[in-house]
């Protein structure tokens with residue numbers, strides 16, 4: 001049995017662990033990263049498809065222009081320019097053969113999206129007015145106040161706030177499923193208000209798509225930075241147990257029985273992996289409540305071009321399979337002149353887990369044909385279905401209040417991961433934010449006499465004016481009827 005020593009051991013080589021490791025390397029430490037799988041990137045990983053040689057992601061992702069921590073991480077790695085920003089609308093929503101584009105106008109936030117919502121053929125002036133309470137709550141409440149809604153579902157909040165059925169169907173149910181990954185009847189109202197704040201409180205919100213495989217934006221570049229600083233990245237190295245000391249140091253035992261002693265230990269893991277690693281008494285409270293949300297991600301290689309867009313989504317309907325669609329040939333570097341490579345996500349896929357891959361592919365193709373009739377005649381060259389056990393944790397009522405701090409009370413390990421308390425929806429941005437917060441904690445522990453470092457960029461809230469205006473309104477609403 002061997003025993004090695006390091007200043008900082010990070011368990012988990014996803015976005016959170018690598019953001020932490022790279023920022024520590026830049027601060028002169030030599031962090032070690034343990035990753036159980038054969039490649040880095042975790043849920044944002046990519047690899048080469050065996051048949052086509054194309055880089056495929058575990059599933060397609062978008063980032064948003066408000067992802068300041070993720071963009072800061074990519075900038076450190078020199079890859080922030082490899083994002084294709086969609087400038088012709090926030091979202092292209094399709095229903096049958098119709099497409100409707102929600103786009104910003106020059107009006108200040110939170111009015112900037114309203115004209116576009118109002119012009120929708122299914123929306124009346126009364127529908128539009130009915131969203132005022134939800135928008136006010138999302139913009140006016142502080143982070144602490146938003147937490148008071150965590151025992152309620154998003155659907156309950158939508159009803160109590162008087163939002164019309166048309167707005168629920170068109171907007172709120174879509175936001176809930178696509179961004180919270182749960183139907184509004186099952187999602188926490190706190191988590192819901194946070195994502196509404198993103199859209200109503202932020203101007204110039206652009207969706208971004210990686211021009212290369214998602215993992216190619218950060219995996220190899222992180223290894224280079226870590227190794228240049230004298231650190232190590234150990235792949236196929238699963239941590240089997242962790243013994244923490246009161247001073248924050250710890251001993252990590254790997255599956256092969258080898259041990260690593262570390263002055264600080266960062267657990268950059270998804271909740272279910274953390275639950276497997278830590279004994280019950282070591283776990284942050286409520287860990288078992290973080291249920292996994294599975295996805296199926298479908299890839300279809302066509303002979304010719306079948307789409308005119310890079311990214312679009314179906315209007316939410318409970319019987320649908322897919323939510324968001326992408327044509328990689330519209331934004332990936334080097335795909336010019338090729339046929340469409342369409343990829344899509346079936347979110348919260350428990351309901352279709354018994355379908356075979358082939359049936360999933362055929363059903364996805366049928367959904368695509370509704371919107372893109374050209375697909376019917378197009379020759380399908382190749383396809384694959386990725387079964388993803390977890391995209392994010394299910395943000396059910398009660399879970400928002402359970403999200404632990406990076407330094408959970410009474411624990412001496414440091415946490416990172418998209419699900420820790422960042423004030424953000426579980427996402428790549430939350431993972432990077434948590435990675436920076438974890439690095440701040442490591443530096444505090446290793447250099448206690450130095451001034452604390454500020455690495456994480458603050459969560460961007462709504463501007464002062466929308467916040468102050470919405471606040472008065474929201475306070476009245478929350479105390480009276482909601």
Ligand SMILES: Cc1cc2nc3c(=O)[nH]c(=O)nc-3n(C[C@H](O)[C@H](O)[C@H](O)COP(=O)(O)OP(=O)(O)OC[C@H]3O[C@@H](n4cnc5c(N)ncnc54)[C@H](O)[C@@H]3O)c2cc1C
Pocket residue numbers: 011012013014015016017034035036037040041042043044058059060061062063237238239240268269270273277295297345388390391392416417418419426427428429431
């Ligand atoms: C299909 C799909 C689509 C998504 N779409 C979006 C999107 O559009 N926008 C967005 O912002 N987010 C999206 N997400 C979510 C996003 O990918 C995650 O929020 C983010 O990648 C989480 O990063 P993380 O570092 O917190 O966790 P992870 O990526 O889970 O990293 C944890 C790492 O720890 C490793 N590990 C586990 N146990 C051990 C152990 N015992 N020892 C050593 N290593 C271990 C794992 O292998 C993994 O690599 C999507 C996710 C999926 C899967």
